[in-house]
Amino acid sequence: DGGITQSPKYLFRKEGQNVTLSCEQNLNHDAMYWYRQDPGQGLRLIYYSQIVNDFQKGDIAEGYSVSREKKESFPLTVTSAQKNPTAFYLCASIGSGYTFGSGTRLTVV
Amino acid sequence: DQQVKQNSPSLSVQEGRISILNCDYTNSMFDYFLWYKKYPAEGPTFLISISSIKDKNEDGRFTVFLNKSAKHLSLHIVPSQPGDSAVYFCAATTRFISSGSARQLTFGSGTQLTVLP
Numbered sequence: 681d682g683g684i685t686q687s688p689k690y691l692f693r694k695e696g697q698n699v700t701l702s703c704e705q706n707l708n709h710d711a712m713y714w715y716r717q718d719p720g721q722g723l724r725l726i727y728y729s730q731i732v733n734d735f736q737k738g739d740i741a742e743g744y745s746v747s748r749e750k751k752e753s754f755p756l757t758v759t760s761a762q763k764n765p766t767a768f769y770l771c772a773s774i775g776s777g778y779t780f781g782s783g784t785r786l787t788v789v
Numbered sequence: 790d791q792q793v794k795q796n797s798p799s800l801s802v803q804e805g806r807i808s809i810l811n812c813d814y815t816n817s818m819f820d821y822f823l824w825y826k827k828y829p830a831e832g833p834t835f836l837i838s839i840s841s842i843k844d845k846n847e848d849g850r851f852t853v854f855l856n857k858s859a860k861h862l863s864l865h866i867v868p869s870q871p872g873d874s875a876v877y878f879c880a881a882t883t884r885f886i887s888s889g890s891a892r893q894l895t896f897g898s899g900t901q902l903t904v905l906p
Contacts, residue, residue, distance in 0.1 A: 689830070713893070720798065722878060722896035770832050778823070778894060780832030
């Protein structure tokens with residue numbers, strides 16, 4: 681079945697550590713997106729990529745980094761510079777419509 | 790500045806009655822609107838959409854209405870069922886502008902719908 685796989689589902693990070701969230705899709709979609717969800721807020725765009733080896737900052741890119749070396753993969757690194765990383769992270773890709781992954785909940789301990 | 794607003798953070802409805810979720814937008818460039826349903830710890834799932842050339846789109850129990858002059862859209866669910874209890878997000882985008890941010894979705898803050906048995 682085609683879809684988007686995000687892993688892990690739950691992730692705990694110590695303060696000062698970088699962590700990488702995985703997003704893989706087998707939908708052959710060119711465009712991929714990372715969103716962050718906080719309680720009581722909508723999904724906010726972190727980074728997006730329209731094509732391999734190219735990506736753009738979204739509205740809240742500070743403290744995050746991405747890469748797009750393969751069409752299928754768009755990993756997000758939450759760096760130690762991100763001041764409030766605890767959130768629910770969603771990856772999406774777009775073809776004829778948006779498809780979302782099931783999300784990763786990151787908690788800083 | 791929130792370009793897409795869902796002013797009701799929560800809504801409770803009796804099973805079998807109509808649920809009406811509202812959404813307002815400020816960016817007149819938006820020309821395509823979507824509703825997503827989200828359960829806790831899961832990704833949003835697409836429900837229904839509407840293009841700005843229409844004022845109504847219906848799919849089973851779900852109907853979306855668009856009032857362009859008021860920059861307002863609403864999602865009607867009838868009859869409401871307990872399984873409809875979830876957070877509903879309104880989203881908007883501009884589909885036909887060839888910019889780097891084209892087709893980026895702008896989301897509202899969501900409305901938690903609770904359908905009471």
